[in-house]
Amino acid sequence: MKKLVYMLALAVFSNGLYAESAPAAGATTPTEKIADAKTGVRTPTGDVSKFWDEIDWNDLSAEEKKLWSVLSDGASWNKLSNEERAAATALGFNKKSWNSVPAKAK
Numbered sequence: 001m002k003k004l005v006y007m008l009a010l011a012v013f014s015n016g017l018y019a020e021s022a023p024a025a026g027a028t029t030p031t032e033k034i035a036d037a038k039t040g041v042r043t044p045t046g047d048v049s050k051f052w053d054e055i056d057w058n059d060l061s062a063e064e065k066k067l068w069s070v071l072s073d074g075a076s077w078n079k080l081s082n083e084e085r086a087a088a089t090a091l092g093f094n095k096k097s098w099n100s101v102p103a104k105a106k
Helices: 002-014 048-053 062-069 082-090 095-099
Strands: 034-036
Touching (some): 062 082
């Protein structure tokens, strides 16, 4: 999760002035399973925090980057806005899994 927050900050700072590389054809692993090809948001398997922690920012789909970009750094579930809760839920988090991530990693 730390990598995602760092990369999000870098992406915001650079204002999107970087090129995104497309994944190689057929280059998927079990943790990169696309649940809904239309939205391009993966369904986490196992520990949701560990799942997202293992994915580099550059390997996220545009939809996943949008979801991550609305999340507050370190906010508990109860302090998330409706938009933030919706984004966290779309990424596979629920109140318990979200609050189990150390605040400095969110």
